[in-house]
Amino acid sequence: MKGHVLLITAKAPGKLYIAGEYAVVENGFPAIIVALNQFVTCTVEESEDYGSIVSRQYTENSLHWRRMGDEMVFDNRDNPFHYILSAIKITEEYARSMDRQLRVYHLRIDSELDSEDGKKYGLGSSAAVTVATVKALCEFYQLNVTQAQIFKLAAIAHFDVQGNGSLGDIAASVYGGWIAYHSFDRQWLAERRHFLPLPELIDLQWPNLEIEQLIAPDNLKLVIGWTGSPASTSKLVDKVSLVKVHDQIEYQTFLTESRDCIQRMIVGFHEGNIAKIQAEVRYNRGLLQKLSDFSGVQIETPTLVKMCSIAESFGGAAKTSGAGGGDCGIVLIDGGTNLNRMLSQWNDNKIEQLQLTVHLIKQNVTQQ
CATH class of the missing domain: 3.30.70.890 (GHMP kinase, C-terminal domain)
Incomplete structure (x- = not known):
């Protein structure tokens, strides 16, 4: 792609729980969650030789990497980018299964979910950064994905890092607005991750998963x-x-x-x-x-x-x-x-x- 640099930008909103906390971590139990107008933005820019991962919030910890076959090889390992790296890993695994050639790129993250002076508001920044990264890379690799597929890719990436939680914040970041979310069976997911190819796992109906967008009263x-x-x-x-x-x-x-x-x-x-x-x-x-x-x-x-x-x-x-x-x-x-x-x-x-x-x-x- 000489002479034309591919540049993709995607964003995902933060969230707050309205009701149903704690119960929602159990299979099939519901919560109501709302997406908010503060975002994590992910920018992916194609590169020729080396790639980087930079966050405006973690400027001193930027990562540089190269390709070795389909593997990303990092210059330094001590980093706060676990969710981003997990999102990259899962989305690229999916891209490879769709016969996409993996490429090298600079990935930049900018988050509005914490304040300028570093205050943490609890708006679900780890979920939003995971969703924004998945969305940007799906577009970068020209994967024609639905909201449901984005949710599942991001849910797997987030769950691989955190290991608990309902993944309702992922749903809010993907679907936006007010949602009623019924959590799926994470044990089922953990077991099938070991033997099912990712495309098959993404296309399956996940046990107990329900996501319904709600319309709030005008006033x-x-x-x-x-x-x-x-x-x-x-x-x-x-x-x-x-x-x-x-x-x-x-x-x-x-x-x-x-x-x-x-x-x-x-x-x-x-x-x-x-x-x-x-x-x-x-x-x-x-x-x-x-x-x-x-x-x-x-x-x-x-x-x-x-x-x-x-x-x-x-x-x-x-x-x-x-x-x-x-x-x-x-x-x-x-x-x-x-x-x-x-x-x-x-x-x-x-x-x-x-x-x-x-x-x-x-x-x-x-x-x-």
């Missing part, structure tokens, strides 16, 4: 508060998973009630009924408080409790988002509400409103 407003303290989702999920062995009855009750709550909330979306959606947000918060009590895992920090109580006093339905332990809380409130006093009280309690809106991706409506 439903999402307000996001950040508590100033980051949290580690995988560590919190690991702690809860230890407890489920000892408190099986309570844990199963939590799962059943969470599933029923999310299903009622989905009906609220279908009906465009804000009051019903808000009621289930509050109910879900109560379930997470019970889970916190019997697991000993702190889901609501004192700042998150304060954030929720202030929002509730102004008619909002509020709860933690994601694993809790810090990061963000969400409020679903009638769009006609004057939020100035609520936000002023948040400010007094060192709670920062994140200026984010829902990001819609126009494509297929429902995918399984």
Whole structure:
């Protein structure tokens, strides 16, 4: 391709969980997740001799690499790019299966999901960077992929690195908007990865996987508060998973009630009924408080409790988002509400409103 440099750019949005946290890590259990208008952007530029991987967030750790056959050979191994490298590995494995010649390129990552001064907001940057990398390389290698195939490639890449989690944040980054996500059987995936060719695995129906895009009522407003303290989702999920062995009855009750709550909330979306959606947000918060009590895992920090109580006093339905332990809380409130006093009280309690809106991706409506 002398004289013409191929340049591809793809982006993937961050996400926040609305409801269904913790339960969604179990096979087939649902959650509601929303994609937000902050993005990870991946740029792939063809190169002739050596390639590089550079992130604006990790400038001191850029990687250089060469091709040795179909293998990528790196100059240095100590790097923060595990999700990017996993996404490259899986997408190139898929490209090879489609008879594409692997090429050399410079890959650049730029993320808006953390603040300029390095604050972590908990918007799912590892999922978004995985999706953006998969999307960019699929386009670079001219692979004609659907959203469902992008989801599965990115889910495999992310799961290979993290080893736990529901992969719902991958779904939000692929599909955008508000989604109802039922997690698939990760044990099934782990077993089949050993003996099924990737194209066959991607085209199979994955057990329990359901992704439905929801339409929010016109006057439903999402307000996001950040508590100033980051949290580690995988560590919190690991702690809860230890407890489920000892408190099986309570844990199963939590799962059943969470599933029923999310299903009622989905009906609220279908009906465009804000009051019903808000009621289930509050109910879900109560379930997470019970889970916190019997697991000993702190889901609501004192700042998150304060954030929720202030929002509730102004008619909002509020709860933690994601694993809790810090990061963000969400409020679903009638769009006609004057939020100035609520936000002023948040400010007094060192709670920062994140200026984010829902990001819609126009494509297929429902995918399984």
